[in-house]
Amino acid sequence: MTATGVIFEARQISRSFAAVRALTAVDLAVRAGEIHALCGENGAGKSTLMAIFAGALEPDQGSMEIDGRRYAPASPLEARRAGIAIVYQERSLMGNISVAENICMTLPLAGGRFLLSKREMAANARRLLRDLDHTLSPNALVADYGIARQQVVEIAKALAREPRMLILDEPTASIDADARAHLFAILRRLRSRGLGIVYISHHLDEVYEIADRVSVLRNGRLVGTWPVAEIDSQRLAREMVGRALATTPAAHGGPGAASGAKTGAALAVEALAREGDFANIDLAVRSGEIVGLGGLVGAGRTELGESIFGLRMPDRGTVRLAGRVLPRGRPDLSVRRGLALVTEDRKETGLFMEKSVRDNIAAPSLGLIGKGPLVDDRFADALAAEYCQRLGIRTPSIQTRIGDLSGGNQQKVLIAMWLATRPAVLIVDEPTKGIDVGAKAEIHRLLVALRDQGLAILLISSDHREVVSLSDRILVMRKGRLVASLPAGASADELVAYASGAVHAAAA
Amino acid sequence: MDAEERVAAGAVGIRGAWLVRLLRVLLVQREAALVVFIAIIGAVMTWLTPTFLTVGNLEAVGLGLSSDGVIAIGMTFLLAAGLFDLSVGSVLAFGGITAGFFDVHGIPAALAIVIALLLSGGIGLLNGLLVTKARINCFIETLGMLSILEGIVLLIGGGFGISNLSPAFDVIGQGQVGTVQYPILITIGLAIVGDFLMRKSRLARYAYYVGGNAKAARLTGINVDRVVLFGFFLTALLAGFSGIVETARFGSASVSVGANTPLNVIAEVVIGGAALSGGSGTVLGSLLGVLLLQLILNALNLLGVATYWQPVAAGIVLISAVGFDTLTSRIDFQKLGMRR
Numbered sequence: 001m002t003a004t005g006v007i008f009e010a011r012q013i014s015r016s017f018a019a020v021r022a023l024t025a026v027d028l029a030v031r032a033g034e035i036h037a038l039c040g041e042n043g044a045g046k047s048t049l050m051a052i053f054a055g056a057l058e059p060d061q062g063s064m065e066i067d068g069r070r071y072a073p074a075s076p077l078e079a080r081r082a083g084i085a086i087v088y089q090e091r092s093l094m095g096n097i098s099v100a101e102n103i104c105m106t107l108p109l110a111g112g113r114f115l116l117s118k119r120e121m122a123a124n125a126r127r128l129l130r131d132l133d134h135t136l137s138p139n140a141l142v143a144d145y146g147i148a149r150q151q152v153v154e155i156a157k158a159l160a161r162e163p164r165m166l167i168l169d170e171p172t173a174s175i176d177a178d179a180r181a182h183l184f185a186i187l188r189r190l191r192s193r194g195l196g197i198v199y200i201s202h203h204l205d206e207v208y209e210i211a212d213r214v215s216v217l218r219n220g221r222l223v224g225t226w227p228v229a230e231i232d233s234q235r236l237a238r239e240m241v242g243r244a245l246a247t248t249p250a251a252h253g254g255p256g257a258a259s260g261a262k263t264g265a266a267l268a269v270e271a272l273a274r275e276g277d278f279a280n281i282d283l284a285v286r287s288g289e290i291v292g293l294g295g296l297v298g299a300g301r302t303e304l305g306e307s308i309f310g311l312r313m314p315d316r317g318t319v320r321l322a323g324r325v326l327p328r329g330r331p332d333l334s335v336r337r338g339l340a341l342v343t344e345d346r347k348e349t350g351l352f353m354e355k356s357v358r359d360n361i362a363a364p365s366l367g368l369i370g371k372g373p374l375v376d377d378r379f380a381d382a383l384a385a386e387y388c389q390r391l392g393i394r395t396p397s398i399q400t401r402i403g404d405l406s407g408g409n410q411q412k413v414l415i416a417m418w419l420a421t422r423p424a425v426l427i428v429d430e431p432t433k434g435i436d437v438g439a440k441a442e443i444h445r446l447l448v449a450l451r452d453q454g455l456a457i458l459l460i461s462s463d464h465r466e467v468v469s470l471s472d473r474i475l476v477m478r479k480g481r482l483v484a485s486l487p488a489g490a491s492a493d494e495l496v497a498y499a500s501g502a503v504h505a506a507a508a
Numbered sequence: 509m510d511a512e513e514r515v516a517a518g519a520v521g522i523r524g525a526w527l528v529r530l531l532r533v534l535l536v537q538r539e540a541a542l543v544v545f546i547a548i549i550g551a552v553m554t555w556l557t558p559t560f561l562t563v564g565n566l567e568a569v570g571l572g573l574s575s576d577g578v579i580a581i582g583m584t585f586l587l588a589a590g591l592f593d594l595s596v597g598s599v600l601a602f603g604g605i606t607a608g609f610f611d612v613h614g615i616p617a618a619l620a621i622v623i624a625l626l627l628s629g630g631i632g633l634l635n636g637l638l639v640t641k642a643r644i645n646c647f648i649e650t651l652g653m654l655s656i657l658e659g660i661v662l663l664i665g666g667g668f669g670i671s672n673l674s675p676a677f678d679v680i681g682q683g684q685v686g687t688v689q690y691p692i693l694i695t696i697g698l699a700i701v702g703d704f705l706m707r708k709s710r711l712a713r714y715a716y717y718v719g720g721n722a723k724a725a726r727l728t729g730i731n732v733d734r735v736v737l738f739g740f741f742l743t744a745l746l747a748g749f750s751g752i753v754e755t756a757r758f759g760s761a762s763v764s765v766g767a768n769t770p771l772n773v774i775a776e777v778v779i780g781g782a783a784l785s786g787g788s789g790t791v792l793g794s795l796l797g798v799l800l801l802q803l804i805l806n807a808l809n810l811l812g813v814a815t816y817w818q819p820v821a822a823g824i825v826l827i828s829a830v831g832f833d834t835l836t837s838r839i840d841f842q843k844l845g846m847r848r
Contacts, residue, residue, distance in 0.1 A: 311727060332729035341727070349727055352720040354787055363717060364728035366710055374708045417728075 002068045005031045007196045008053075008084070008165045013062035015048055022048040025062070026222045028215055030165055030196040035187060037207040037228070038200045039240050040217035041408075041436035046200050049217065050167055053198075054086040055079030066164060080106060085163035087154045089170045089434070095143030100125035102142055103157045128156040132186050146298070148179030155186065165196040170434065172206060176297040176462065177496060184210050204233050204437075205465075216240050240437055264323065266456035267339070267425045269308060272317030277303035278480035281317070285425065285456040290447065292471030293460045295499045300480040301460045302344055305427045308458075309341035310334045321425060335364055340418035344430035344460070350414045351402055358384035358398040360413050365420045387416035392442060408439025415443070419450075426450065429460040444470060464492040464499075538781035542796040549803050557810050565806070567689065571757070572802040573795075574695035575600075576773050578750045580794040581702040582743030583777045585712065589739050590719035590786025592774055593635065594650040596747040597766030598657035603628045603748030605661050607677070608670035608761030617676035621752055628748020629741055631657070636737035654770070661763050671760035681756025691753050698746075703791035711738060719786025768819060775826035776801050801825055 002009075008030040015023045023045045030036050040046050051057040053064070055073030064071040066082055073079040079086075093102045100121040107124065118139075125138035133152045142150055151171060158166055168187075172180050187197060187210060199211055207214055208228060216223040216239045223239050231239075265284035272281040278300040285291045293301050307314040313329040320326065321337050334341075343350045351360050362380035384398040391412045395405055402410060411431065418426065431447070432440040447470060451457055461467050467474060474486040476498040484498040553560040579596050586592055603624050610620035631653070638649045664670075683690045706712045714735045717725040726732050747769075755761040780797030782789025804825060805818050 331727060332731065335729040343727065349721075349723045352717060352724055352787075355716075355720050359717075363724075366713060367729055373710055375710050375713050377708075 005033075007032045008064070008066055008071075010049075010053065010064045011062055013049065013052060013059045013064070015052060015057065015059050015061075021220055023052075023059070023220045026217070026220075028222065028225070030198060032164075032194045032196055033191055034212040035191055035197045035199055035210055037211035037214040038198055038217065039204070039207060039214060039236065041240060041438050044217040044240075044436070045220040046217055047169070050086060050169060050198070050200065053079070053165075053167060054084055080161055080163075083162075083164035084167070085158035085161065085165070086167040087151075087158050087169065087171065091147075091150060091154065093142045093150055093153060093157070096141065098139050099129075099136055099142055099145075099153050100138035102153055103128060103138075103160055105157065107160050124160070125156065128159055131189055132156055132159075133182070148175040148182075148297075151175060151179075151183070152186070159190075163195070165198065166190065167198040167200070169200045171199070172201065172203065178296070180206075204236055207236070208233065237437055265320075266322055267308070267458065268320040268323075270318050270320070272304070272307060272314050272319065274303065274307055274312065274314045277307070277312075278477070281482060283458075283475060283482065285458050287424070287454050287456050288451055289472050290451050290457045290459055290470055292467035292474040293458060293477060294464060294467040294474055294495045295462075295477035297462055299477040299499065301477050302429055304477070305341060305429050305458065305460050306343075309339060309427060311341065332367065335421055335423075336368070338422070338424035340364070340421055340423035340426050342415055342418050342426070342428045342431060344433065346410055346414045351410060351417075353401075353403040355402060356399045357388065357393070357395050357402055357405070357413055360402050361387055361398075361416050361420055364417055368421060383420055384416075387420055391416050391419075391446060406439075408435040408442075411435050411439070411443065415446070423455070425456045425458070427458045427460065430462065431459070432461070432463065432466060440466075464495045468492045468495060539790070539793050539796055542780065542793065542800055546796065546800055546803060549800070549807065553803070553807050553810065559810055560807075565810070567692075569799075569802050569806045570692040571689065572805065573798050574691040575750050575754055576769065576776060576802070577695040577795055577798045578698055578746050578753075579743065579769065579773050580777050580780075580798050581698060581791055582739070582746040583773050584702070584706060584780070584782060584789050584791050584794045585715055586739040586743055587774075587777055587782040587784070588706070588712070588719050588786060588789050589715040589735055590722065591639070591646045591736065591739060592650070592784075593740060593743045593747075594647065594770045595631075595635065595653040595657060596743060596773060597769035598654045598661065599628055599631055599744045599747035600751035600754070600766040600769055601661045601763060602631070602657050603751030604755035604761040604765065605665045605670060605751075605763065606748075607752045608673055608755055609664050611673050611677050612670055617674050620677070621680075624752055625745060625748055628751075629745040631748075632741035632744025633737065635744060636740035639740065640733040640736050665761060665763040667763070669760055669762045669764075673755070673759055673761075678756050678759050681753050681758070691757060694753065699791055699795050703795075706791050711735065715739060716787055719788070768822070772801065772822055773798075775822060775829075779826065779829040797829075 006029045010026065010028045013023055013026045013028075014021075026045070026049060028036075028038075028049070038046055038049075048057065052059050055076040055078055058072075058074070066084070071082055071084075073082060073084075100118070101116075103125045104121045122138040129136050129138070129152075132155060133149065136145070136149060136152060142153060145153070155166075155168075171183060175183070187199070191197060199207075201207060211228050213225060213227050214231065214236065215225040216236065218240060264286070266287045267283075267285040269281055269283045273279040281304060283291065293304070295301050303312060306312045307328075308319050310326070310329050310331045310333070318325055319328070321339055324337070326337060326339070327333055331341075347353060352363065358380055361384040365383065366375060366380075381398065387393070388395065388398060393409050393412045393416065395409060402413060405413070411433075415428070415431065428447070432443050435443075444466070447457060447459070451472075459467060459470060468490060472488050474488070474490055474495060475482055476484040476486065476495060478499055486494060486498075550560075559565055579600070583593065583596070606627055607620050607624035610623055611617055615623070635646075635650060635653055638644045639646050680690055680694075685693060714725070714730045717728070717730055718732050718735050722732055751761075751765070754765060776797035777789060777794040778784060778797070779800060780789065780793030780795070782794070801822060804821055808817055808821055809815075
């Protein structure tokens with residue numbers, strides 16, 4: 001630690017990839033015992049900067065220091081040895097081996113023996129988990145634990161080599177409010193021990209809740225570093241994006257404004273149930289309406305959406321589109337009848353990551369367009385070009401590989417894919433997960449515009465603020481059942497109250 | 509030139525700019541690179557021995573190409589969908605033996621051939637059903653089928669195979685148009701149709717999607733099982749057909765053909781640009797891969813190398829081709845900063 005309490009300092013870091021400048025002269029300093037938030041849109045350079053700190057990439061220019069000593073790792077291993085630990089957004093744990101084995105993965109085996117000692121590993125794990133979550137069992141398989149607790153294991157693994165600095169990349173991306181509170185408690189404890197923590201997040205409310213200082217990256221440059229107490233959220237968002245944002249519900253033109261919700265539901269679900277996931281679900285969505293399905297992670301909303309669409313088979317109940325019963329378990333029929341599902345995990349189940357923008361956008365439509373057994377590529381090209389323009393998808397060309405685009409653009413392609421099938425009903429699951437503030441606002445505007453054009457939208461999201469600001473009606477799901485129905489204008493707190501079971505709706 | 513090429517061109521100097529362009533085309537377009545290699549081998553062989561560029565030799569190469577080539581069309585579809593079929597060699601033998609069996613037992617040649625084709629297709633359907641409905645891993649399932657058919661072929665054909673086929677039967681294999689023999693024409697014809705369909709037909713497009721991300725494919729409404737079923741059906745059908753043509757060519761059905769076939773064909777299709785994980789590959793590329801391998805084997809023959817070296821050569825070519833692929837992708841990124 002230097003005299004000023006700085007444990008890590010990066011100076012004038014620059015990095016390019018061929019013709020693309022990812023980072024330009026970035027300065028960042030992290031002090032002992034602070035939580036330093038890093039904010040920025042997708043493509044701003046956060047991941048690149050962290051990769052450089054963690055030894056996965058080398059900077060083209062610039063230097064780094066740890067405790068005043070030069071730090072220039074040639075590999076992630078050297079970074080770990082030097083005291084920098086990072087927890088990436090993607091899980092790095094192996095589900096089929098134990099918690100202790102995962103945690104000790106990066107530790108050298110003691111004494112040069114080549115036999116592993118389960119007892120020693122369990123003891124190590126127990127020691128590291130003591131402050132984090134003592135209910136985790138070192139000998140249990142990681143796969144037996146849910147995402148939130150697996151994340152605690154990830155943190156323990158990162159702490160195994162007693163780092164000076166811990167970097168967390170979007171740690172709250174897929175965990176619920178309870179787990180988040182728990183995580184923050186852990187971070188505060190680590191902070192009081194003198195650890196320097198870099199916290200990357202899109203969620204400005206979290207930044208204000210947990211961070212001491214915040215740095216903003218925009219287009220590869222450092223815009224500024226401020227103590228959190230000295231900058232308000234509006235300004236912070238503006239610094240990130242470079243322009244003012246509309247973030248209040250009023251800005252979206254109010255519920256069901258334009259065409260007015262028509263009678264007769266576009267989507268009607270009756271008594272839908274699936275063992276282990278949800279039971280007794282009745283809901284309806286009208287044309288020109290956004291119905292928000294709020295709840296905590298694990299409430300069964302994704303399973304419900306998939307069952308309505310036909311990706312999963314429900315045990316009981318019916319789904320009707322415009323009054324007509326939809327056969328269960330037939331995604332192809334659902335698409336043909338005008339129902340579309342935008343899944344929550346675009347990488348795993350949504351997009352074809354190795355294929356081009358055009359191939360992705362055209363995929364569900366292939367069965368609908370063109371004559372006969374041949375594919376009409378020109379039509380597909382036109383379709384892709386049309387939707388790229390409509391949704392403002394930024395891509396060098398429609399032949400670009402989707403994996404090369406930013407998260408926000410990938411999400412837009414996913415939505416375009418399904419819009420191209422001209423659905424009457426759209427189910428969107430976590431439409432803005434893992435994307436930056438600017439793209440998030442664009443997608444919100446898009447959903448509202450679609451609603452105004454007459455689409456019936458079922459919005460599933462763990463972002464309570466998002467649900468509350470976009471929906472004309474809000475349904476709350478908890479442990480597989482619908483527990484509340486809230487009108488537009490309800491607050492996020494109300495939603496969470498019902499979703500977490502803190503409040504129970506009065507009968508009838 | 510686009511931005512990336514400009515940067516790379518700057519790295520090698522202005523005079524090297526066209527070279528950069530060429531390199532990029534070669535590295536990215538597998539077919540182009542294959543044509544270059546084939547041309548090089550052709551040139552070298554022509555220089556080394558006068559026998560290479562003779563009608564007789566080229567015919568031999570063409571015939572060798574026709575056997576693997578037909579099967580490669582089906583295998584291209586399967587690999588695009590992320591699967592493969594190890595039983596093709598046995599199906600090839602099965603097709604020939606069955607057709608021969610019916611032929612010598614008095615059934616008209618054409619009918620015998622049709623029956624053999626139907627049976628081969630049926631095997632393909634069985635493969636497909638076991639993989640899709642019973643969810644058996646395609647490696648295990650086709651490996652098992654390979655063994656089963658090997659036995660059945662021996663049961664039908666006995667130790668020596670079946671000979672004395674009717675003249676009508678032999679026509680397919682031995683007839684010719686001008687100087688070009690039927691098998692070669694059939695292969696080229698099927699390849700042209702196959703390439704067109706792989707590029708343009710909906711089912712083939714679905715196969716690429718399935719190979720790219722089977723879960724997402726299912727979500728977009730693609731009937732994944734149907735695509736897989738068709739892939740196995742087509743491959744086995746073509747394998748059986750290839751066996752029938754082989755039998756017609758030699759005038760007798762052998763029980764021991766096809767041992768190296770699955771390995772060779774998969775290697776040829778991968779050389780042609782298909783990834784084992786699925787989602788890519790073209791019939792044109794596969795046929796070029798077949799031609800490349802056949803030329804190498806032919807070269808070994810002409811140069812008097814013992815036939816035992818042929819599987820060695822095939823293996824080396826396969827490893828080199830895939831190795832070349834992965835190495836060049838890494839070189840691109842680090843040295844020149846080019847993206848694929």
